[in-house]
Amino acid sequence: MSLYKAVYQTVDVPYRRVGYYGDITEPTPNLVGFFARVARRLGTGAEAPALFHLDQGMGGGKSHALVGLYHMASSPEEFFATELGQRVYDEAARGAAAMDLARATVVTLTADYFSPGSTNEVFGPATNLFERFVWALVGGDMDRYRRYIDAGPNKGTIQQALTESGRPVLILLDELMDYVLALSDVAHIDTMPGEKAFLNALMDACDDVPRVAFVVVMIRSELDERGYPPQALDFRDYVAARLVRNGQTVAVTEAQDFSAIIRRRLFELPEHDLPVHDLTRRYAVAAEQAWREKVFDKLGPNRGLSGFEERTAASYPFHPELMRLVREEWAQVSGFQRVRSTVAIFARTALHWVTEHKAGRWSPLLIGIGDIPLTVALEQLLSSGLLLSNDRAIQGYRAVASTDITSTDGRTGRAVVVDASLRQDGVTVAQPAPAVRMATALLCYSIVGRPQGRRGATKAELLAAIFGPAGAAVPYPAADEVFNKLTGDEGLGALEVTTPTNAPARWHLSIKQTLRMYFTAAMALVPPEARGKLVWHEAQRLASKGTFDDLVLVDKPGDDRAPLDKVFEGVDSAENRLVLLDPRRWTLLNGKDSASRDDITALLGLGDHPLRVDNAASCVVACVNTQRRDIALKRAAEVLAWREVITQLTDDTEDELRDARSKHDDAAAKLRRDVERAYQHYAYLVRAGELYVEFKRFDDDSRTALNGGHVWTALLEAGRATLPSALSAGYLAALLDGFDRALTPREVVQSFYKNSSFPLVTSTDEIRRVLFELLITGWELIDADGNPLSITSPGQISINSISQTVRRRVEQPGRIPKPRVQTVDTLVPSGMVAAGGGASVVRDDEYRADPEPSTYTPPRPSEPAVYKRYRIELTNRSITSADTRDQAWQLLKELAKVIDSANRADHQLLSLDLTLVTAEGDQGQLEAKAHVLGAQVRVEDDDF
Known part of the structure; x- marks a missing residue:
């Protein structure tokens, strides 16, 4: 409110109307008592103080009180008809014969609206405080004005002027120090002693003349953060000493009045009873055993469910816990009491939720600590005086709020991301943004120190911030999940936790550049391509060929449009190969893996666009799982962020540097584990009637497709590979019998790499061994002329020969087969x-x-x-x-x-x-x- 606007009506403000002022003003005990003393002084002959110094109250209140005094003196009949006026009248008239404020004169000196040595249209020819006082007192009567001005600014002149007015006089002097600051300028400094003398005489005269009251608003030096020159400070000390000697210092509101004041200023008076009883009953129904034991029973006295209905009735539609925080904790910060943005916080909050409700969107049934909408009320919260105009702290918390909780458009912020993750995971909390609400509550608990030197909030306080009544109840496990995600590694970046002795842990948001904040900032700067590059680097480092002859690495091409024959160039060879695919391009099982499957199928010589390959049968492809790759990418971002943090820390932060290195090593170890688990898939050719690609995966986390030994074992279990010395001559004989002609040794060897009917073998020596076993069990090796060759050892077999042929031994014509016998010795x-x-x-x-x-x-x-x-x-x-x-x-x-x-x-x-x-x-x-x-x-x- 502005006294100048209400009195001189330069702007059509609604509070210039007495009825409106009465509607929005809560008749607090202090305010009623102050108005009554002024009314008794003006309207009765009873003894009452004449000089008042307005002190700071909750939500400001000084200008509000001055406007009310003006209405009481200038329009007494209308004023005393209001609820506030009736209480003031009853209090003032107690013990007095009669009270009459009719025809009272109000001298309004709004010192922040005029300058020393200058005239304006309100005060005619007056240029100083004495002249303006006289002009307002005589109502512009030039003759009386001249007579009193000529007599000079002394006590006798002032007493004469007040007495001759013949009516009650209320003098309101607002924002005196604004005028004194201008008065201390070199152009007006010579007039300062005269102004001091006038105020001294005025304060003395008011005390001596009946039915005169003087109310001064001058902020105390310990509460004023503005810088003043020595002359201005001396002026304030001079006036303050006389205010203490001759008058009373009055605070029109107290902390316990705040809830009632806010409700009175923001909401229309209800015509019917508030729905408090039904609402609190629903809260009690929703508080199941887990909520009672783990939350409400741990909050402390007058904060749990006991007495909740009575507290809600006094704070509705605001949650009692929000009003308790303001009344018992925020109100202890003197700066919070003397700024208008205190009321603006709650005005914007109420308007926001009323608008949301009217639009059919979710809104809380009680506006709690987490329901201050930072999208529209952050600046009011930061400038409310809680941070004592500490610009650095204000900037710090502004950055924390926008980065960790929500941006001004509500689209970004770590808490916003947590809410999206909770929805994706199917966590049902009966409200759209539980993480944002919980994080907002944490900000409100963190912004000032709490009783007994504590900081931040307990888990119980944060969980209570998102508790809802029956019909919108929040299951305790879901609320606990919100808390865990918000305080976990992917939660709030500015979060710090302390664990006091014999007390529950406490979480708070810090604006100190902590190790976590370094990490959070570094995480935001990690480019996506760097994460993928690190995952691929780790995959290559962890990969081993095991039993395979070779490990082939296939990088993501620089151009996604590059033809596959160029991408897979060099993969095909006459060896058993484990082919490792770059996770930045190829992934499986994400619901959109058709491109990766097509590429793998083409690499193995099948599909709609097969590559021309000769040895697909001996090629096994290892590929990453999409979901697990995403986990590995997040872990890679952590590793890269910690590397950046380590570069930012200096040697003088040895402890933090040690912690950062430890966290980096831990993240790197987890990255290695996640990369191994991510490579679940492998693919190979199978012939079962027709030729096709078999896509398989490891469901056991102890096995990975990065390990050639693990893959070879899986192929063994599937009958697609053999162990050393395990390939039998009978199995090879069955395979060779499937051909319509005899094969050369070279063709036999090539079949193990080209033909998927043949198993993978550990070496060509294994093929040489089994060929020799064939030759001693009914097969023979012949030369180009058809002559059998005498082979006495595996080493004598020329496995690369194309002139020799392997065939079943030809029996002599007419030979009768002998009964077949086998001894156990040949089988064991x-x-x-x-x-x-x-x-x-x-x-x-x-x-x-x-x-x-x-x-x-x-x-x-x-x-x-x-x-x-x-x-x-x-x-x-x-x-x-x-x-x-x-x-x-x-x-x-x-x-x-x-x-x-x-x-x-x-x-x-x-x-x-x-x-x-x-x-x-x-x-x-x-x-x-x-x-x-x-x-x-x-x-x-x-x-x-």
């Missing part, structure tokens, strides 16, 4: 002894195919064979009865005949998964024969 690997100890003979003729000549004729090239896949599944079939055991025996006997090597049928692949639960010792030679075939055998205890 080296180091194993057959059951029974000897080399007993096991005849298996009855399991062989019929001895009749084979009727199978290999298909001619013009008639390609049609292959079908036969899969038989038999799960946990009991074979305890003789019938079922015989049925199982007949099935296995038929399988033995079908795959007999004497049967020249065109078989290609065999996958066998056999589980036999039997008494120990009844397994026969299953293990030995399985090892000969190259199968993996696991023997496990069973509680069958």
Whole structure:
């Protein structure tokens, strides 16, 4: 409010009307008592003080009180008809015979609206305080004005002028120090003693003349932050001493009045009862056991659920905790009491939520600490005097609020990001921005020191900031999730936590350039391409070829439009290769991985646009998982941010430097783990009837596609690779029988790298070994003339020969096949002894195919064979009865005949998964024969 605007009506302000002023003014005890003393002085002959010095109150209040005094003296009938006026009248008239303020004169000296030595239209020819006082007192009567001016500014003249007015006189002197500051200028400094003398005489005269009251507004020196020259300071001390001696210092409001004042100034008086009872009942219903035990019971007296209805009735529509914070903590900061922006905070807050409610959007049922909208009220909060006009602190908290909580448009800020993450994770909190509300509450708790030297807020206080009533209740686990995300590594950057002894931990927002703030600022500057580059660098560093012959790294091309044959140039070779793809371009399982799948398929020679490759069968591709890559990218950003922080710290911050290095090392270790886990996927060629790409992934975090050993083991389990010395001659014979002609040794070797029907082998020596085993078990190696070669060791096989040929040994015409026998010794690997100890003979003729000549004729090239896949599944079939055991025996006997090597049928692949639960010792030679075939055998205890 402005006394000048209300009195001289230079602007059509609503409070110039007495009725409006009465509607918006809360009749606080201090204000009523002050007005009553002034009214008793003016309207009665009773003893009452004449001189008053207005002191600071909550929300300012000085100008508000001066406007009210003006209305009381100039329009007493209207004023005393208001609620405030009635209380003032009752208080003033108590013990007095009668009270009459009719025809009172108000001398209004708004010292911040005129200058020394200058005239204006309000005060006619007057140029100093004495002349302006006289002009206002005589109402512009020039003759009386001249007479009193000629008599001089002494006590006698002033007493005479006040007495001769014949009516009550109220003198209001506002913002005296603004006038004194101008008076101390060199152009007017000579007039300062005369002004001092006048004010001294006026204060004395008012005390001596009945029905005269003088109210001075002059801020005390300890509360004034403006700089004044020595002459002005001396003037203030001079006047202040006489105010203390002759008058009363009055504060028109107190901290406990703030809630009532705010409600009275901002809201219309309700015509019906407020919905407090129903609302507080809903709050009580929503407070389930977890909320009571972990939050409300820990808040302290007069802050929990006990007495909540009474406190809400006194603060509605504001939450009692917000009013408690203002009344008991903010009000202790003297600067908070003397600025108009104190009221503006709550005016903007109320208007914001009323507007949101009218627009059909979410709004709180009680406006709490976290509901001050920083998008529209941040500047009012920072300039409210809480920070004592400390520009550095104001700038610091402005940056913290906009960076950590929300920007002015509400689109950015770490708390805004946390809210988006919570929504993505499906956390239901029954409100659109719980993280922003909680962070706003933390700012309000952090901006000033709290009782007993504490800082910030407890977890219970922050959780309570987003608590909602029944119908909009917040589950405690969801609120706890909001807290954890907000205070976690990806939460508020300016957050600090302290853990007092025997007290709960406290969180606060700091404007000190802490290590966390360095990190937050550095994180914001990490470019996205740097994160991807670091992840790829770590992937290359962690990758190992293991059993593979080579590890091939494929970088993201500089031009995304580069043709694939250029991107994958050099990948194809006659080696077993683990191909590692750059995560910046290739990822799998994000719902949009078709481009990566197409590239991998093309690399393996298939798809709509296959590359021309010769050795796709020996190529295994390792690729990153999209979701886990994103985790690794975030971790890479942390590592890069800590590296930047370390460069910013100096040697004089040794402790912080040590902590930064420790955090960097921790983030780097987590990055390595995350990169390993991110590489879940691998792909390779499979032939099962038709040729296709098999995409597989590791679900066990202990295995990664970056490790060639892990990938090779997975290929072993899938029957796509072999262990050293595990490839059997029988398996190779079956593969070679699938060709319509005999192959050269070189073609055999190449098949292991070109043909996906062949398994991956550990080395060419393994191929040489198994070829030699073929030659001693019914095969032969012939030269270009068809003559058999005598080979006595694997080393004698020329595996790169294209003039020799590998074929089954040709029997002499008319030769009768001998019964086939195999000894256990030929079936048991080296180091194993057959059951029974000897080399007993096991005849298996009855399991062989019929001895009749084979009727199978290999298909001619013009008639390609049609292959079908036969899969038989038999799960946990009991074979305890003789019938079922015989049925199982007949099935296995038929399988033995079908795959007999004497049967020249065109078989290609065999996958066998056999589980036999039997008494120990009844397994026969299953293990030995399985090892000969190259199968993996696991023997496990069973509680069958």
